[in-house]
Amino acid sequence: MNEEEARFADDRSQVSRYLASREEQAFRELYRAHTPYLWRLALRLCGGRESEAEEIVQETWIRVSTLLERFSWKSALRTWMAGILVNCWRESRKRLRLAEALPDQLEDEATLPPGIELLDLERALAELPEASRAVVVLFEIEGYSHDEIGRLLGIPPGTSKSRLHHGRRALHGTLTAEGAIR
Amino acid sequence: MTEYGSGRELFGRLPRESPPPAALEEAVVAELRARGAFGRRRARGQWLPALAAALAGLVVGLVLAHRPAPARLPAEPGGVFMYIFSGGPQVGDGLRRTIEANTEWARTTLRGRILGGQKLLAEGARIGPDGRAVPQPAPRPDDATPTGFFLVRARDFDEAIALAGTCPLLEMGSSVTVRPVDDLRWTERTVTLPRSRGRDGTPTSGEEVALLAPPGRSRLPG
Numbered sequence: 001m002n003e004e005e006a007r008f009a010d011d012r013s014q015v016s017r018y019l020a021s022r023e024e025q026a027f028r029e030l031y032r033a034h035t036p037y038l039w040r041l042a043l044r045l046c047g048g049r050e051s052e053a054e055e056i057v058q059e060t061w062i063r064v065s066t067l068l069e070r071f072s073w074k075s076a077l078r079t080w081m082a083g084i085l086v087n088c089w090r091e092s093r094k095r096l097r098l099a100e101a102l103p104d105q106l107e108d109e110a111t112l113p114p115g116i117e118l119l120d121l122e123r124a125l126a127e128l129p130e131a132s133r134a135v136v137v138l139f140e141i142e143g144y145s146h147d148e149i150g151r152l153l154g155i156p157p158g159t160s161k162s163r164l165h166h167g168r169r170a171l172h173g174t175l176t177a178e179g180a181i182r
Numbered sequence: 183m184t185e186y187g188s189g190r191e192l193f194g195r196l197p198r199e200s201p202p203p204a205a206l207e208e209a210v211v212a213e214l215r216a217r218g219a220f221g222r223r224r225a226r227g228q229w230l231p232a233l234a235a236a237l238a239g240l241v242v243g244l245v246l247a248h249r250p251a252p253a254r255l256p257a258e259p260g261g262v263f264m265y266i267f268s269g270g271p272q273v274g275d276g277l278r279r280t281i282e283a284n285t286e287w288a289r290t291t292l293r294g295r296i297l298g299g300q301k302l303l304a305e306g307a308r309i310g311p312d313g314r315a316v317p318q319p320a321p322r323p324d325d326a327t328p329t330g331f332f333l334v335r336a337r338d339f340d341e342a343i344a345l346a347g348t349c350p351l352l353e354m355g356s357s358v359t360v361r362p363v364d365d366l367r368w369t370e371r372t373v374t375l376p377r378s379r380g381r382d383g384t385p386t387s388g389e390e391v392a393l394l395a396p397p398g399r400s401r402l403p404g
Contacts, residue, residue: 024211024220030205039202051289054206058294061210065219118196140193 004036004076011077019069031061037078038085044087044137054102056092060085082142086134086152087135093130132167216337228280229340262363263342265332270356272304275284284352285326289303291348292334299332323355333363386388 014033018026038060042053063084071080125133134153138144139160145156145158146164214220260367267284271277304320305382306327321327336342339362346358 022220024215027214027220028207028211032208035202035207036199039206040198040200045201054203054209055289056294057202057206058210058213062213062217062294063213121192122196134332136193141198142198 006133007078008076012073015068015071015077027065031161034078034081035061038081041079041137041142042085042089044125044141045086045134047130047133052092056085056088059088059092063088083152086138089134090153121171124171127174128167128170131171132163134165135163136171139164185336203288209293232325260337260344261339263334263336263339264361264363265299265334265346266328266359266361267330267332267351268321268326268328268357268359269323270329270351270354272323276354279355280354282349283354287350288332292332295335295345297333297335299330301326317357326357326359329356 010033011069013024013032016029022052035057039053042056042060043050046052046056060081062066064081071077125136128136135149138152139146144152146160149155149160150157155163183200199280270280288299306318306320307315307316318327334342334345339360342360342362346360349356349358352358353362
């Protein structure tokens with residue numbers, strides 16, 4: 001059994017335990033297993049704003065708790081939870097009216113050189129405009145395709161590509177300005 | 183190495199997990215507890231009486247379904263309440279402090295309960311019976327003119343009152359009025375105009391028009 005299969009089996013047994021008992025302790029185990037991942041994702045989507053990330057993670061768990069019985073296990077539990085979290089984040093952005101529009105045209109391809117300090121990269125990521133940051137996080141870190149990102153964020157795949165491009169270019173600019181890359 | 187490849191390789195070095203704030207777990211658990219998410223499910227043998235009760239409820243529900251009744255918020259247990267703020271500092275540093283305090287209150291004590299809310303600007307007008315707008319004076323620190331509102335979900339009126347009692351603005355000279363929200367769920371529907379509606383004398387009886395109306399009303403009051 002590889003690592004992915006082992007995690008899938010662990011997830012199933014943890015969820016079954018919780019759904020069978022609905023006990024607080026079983027929920028806490030589920031929470032502790034997945035929140036470090038959800039927290040990091042929320043934090044990145046929110047550009048490091050902890051209070052906002054906390055609200056999103058809390059709302060995610062409230063929805064997960066309601067929807068868990070209907071989860072069909074066609075994807076990994078974590079992928080499903082990440083989708084819910086992204087939805088919560090999107091709704092939160094709508095409420096705060098901070099959604100940003102970026103041009104859809106794809107220009108020259110922007111790339112990022114390897115060998116950058118992780119802290120610099122994390123900080124530059126947090127400084128990206130909201131819309132680009134979401135795509136960069138979901139594409140580069142979470143490994144979603146542009147089609148999947150399009151579905152998650154409610155945007156066409158082409159827009160996802162162009163936001164990735166703008167995000168990479170902005171990251172490159174920030175890192176160059178800070179002397180992280182030359 | 184493709185350009186996408188270089189990006190993913192670089193970002194792949196970033197951690198995928200990090201420890202969340204310790205208080206978050208308690209906040210999530212407390213919220214779920216308040217929503218009744220925890221509790222042992224019925225043992226297998228106890229399902230029969232519950233099923234019978236549910237079927238009886240269904241029959242009663244079908245009978246009652248013929249009686250028009252407005253749908254009410256919320257879909258989840260509990261009710262929705264409007265907190266209407268008034269009084270207190272209206273300008274300068276005082277106003278800034280009240281906004282900060284209320285934002286923090288919303289973020290902590292009211293976490294997960296707020297459905298919406300805004301600060302209201304000073305300008306206002308009251309529309310008289312003749313349809314004319316009469317400008318209203320700007321809110322003063324000691325009057326009851328609304329300065330903002332929150333829509334808050336609470337278990338019942340008592341809990342809504344208790345929560346409102348923790349509002350930090352109360353110590354800053356403001357007051358909070360709590361009003362339950364009765365959601366009529368106005369939707370577009372076809373209504374039949376009554377006999378006397380024609381402005382130009384044209385009989386309108388039986389004419390169907392699309393209007394916004396609360397549920398359960400297929401005719402306008404005649």
